[in-house]
Amino acid sequence: MECDLESISRDLRETIIRTAFACGQAAHLGGALSMTDILAVLYWRGAMKYRPKEPCWEERDIFILSKGHAVLGHLAVLNRIGTISDEDLKTFQTNGSKLIAHPIKNLEYGIESSNGSLGQGLSYGLGIAVGYLRRSLANKVFVMMGDGECNEGSVWEAAALAAELQADNLIGIVDVNRLRNDGANSLFPDAERLASVWRSFGWDVHEVDGHDFGEIEAALRGALERKETPSVIVANTVKGKGISFMENNNDWHHNRITETILKESLSELGLTP
Numbered sequence: 001m002e003c004d005l006e007s008i009s010r011d012l013r014e015t016i017i018r019t020a021f022a023c024g025q026a027a028h029l030g031g032a033l034s035m036t037d038i039l040a041v042l043y044w045r046g047a048m049k050y051r052p053k054e055p056c057w058e059e060r061d062i063f064i065l066s067k068g069h070a071v072l073g074h075l076a077v078l079n080r081i082g083t084i085s086d087e088d089l090k091t092f093q094t095n096g097s098k099l100i101a102h103p104i105k106n107l108e109y110g111i112e113s114s115n116g117s118l119g120q121g122l123s124y125g126l127g128i129a130v131g132y133l134r135r136s137l138a139n140k141v142f143v144m145m146g147d148g149e150c151n152e153g154s155v156w157e158a159a160a161l162a163a164e165l166q167a168d169n170l171i172g173i174v175d176v177n178r179l180r181n182d183g184a185n186s187l188f189p190d191a192e193r194l195a196s197v198w199r200s201f202g203w204d205v206h207e208v209d210g211h212d213f214g215e216i217e218a219a220l221r222g223a224l225e226r227k228e229t230p231s232v233i234v235a236n237t238v239k240g241k242g243i244s245f246m247e248n249n250n251d252w253h254h255n256r257i258t259e260t261i262l263k264e265s266l267s268e269l270g271l272t273p
């Protein structure tokens with residue numbers, strides 16, 4: 001699928017910022033912005049099968065946002081492809097909305113799982129992937145995780161089992177922005193160390209610059225090749241990518257967009273309020 005990924009990523013970041021501003025509350029921004037370029041490739045370069053007008057299409061691939069606090073990034077994607085309307089997106093983090101600070105499973109919206117506590121998504125995705133394998137179906141399962149999330153033991157329990165079961169339709173993506181809610185990720189301070197751990201669990205590992213569209217696409221294509229082992233893309237990213245004063249600034253892990261910050265953020269993206 002031919003498309004301008006730079007423009008798509010910029011538009012997604014604009015949607016993230018405007019939606020966070022509109023809700024009038026603090027929202028998780030840094031981790032949503034860091035994974036935006038990865039999602040742009042995943043959804044617009046044909047790596048993942050989906051039909052926006054048929055979100056429950058049986059042959060669709062599954063995307064699970066295990067780092068659920070970054071939901072704004074996924075909602076921006078679902079809004080752009082038309083699965084979530086502008087009107088529904090405007091209700092984000094308002095009373096009575098179905099769109100809150102973490103994903104709530106809603107297949108009509110294209111949200112495949114509920115995630116709040118970290119470390120759950122890979123196990124959930126593995127269960128779906130094994131079900132597809134046992135029915136000899138071609139569906140793939142993509143699970144987006146954070147590097148801080150990989151501190152959870154449940155991630156590695158699922159990783160070990162996935163390798164044992166040869167779940168080669170399971171593709172993990174780790175957003176390595178090196179910052180957790182409480183500061184630097186000292187357990188896995190860089191992508192190289194994290195990649196070596198995934199290899200030790202028997203996974204096919206692809207290390208990429210998480211803001212290089214070509215590298216991301218090549219890694220996804222490689223991960224889609226069946227090889228009797230699960231695959232993981234370990235992506236070096238910048239938390240808060242695209243807004244200079246948010247980049248590598250953990251104050252923006254979770255914060256409120258004021259009118260002044262909105263104007264400054266849009267200006268950083270080359271846009272007008």
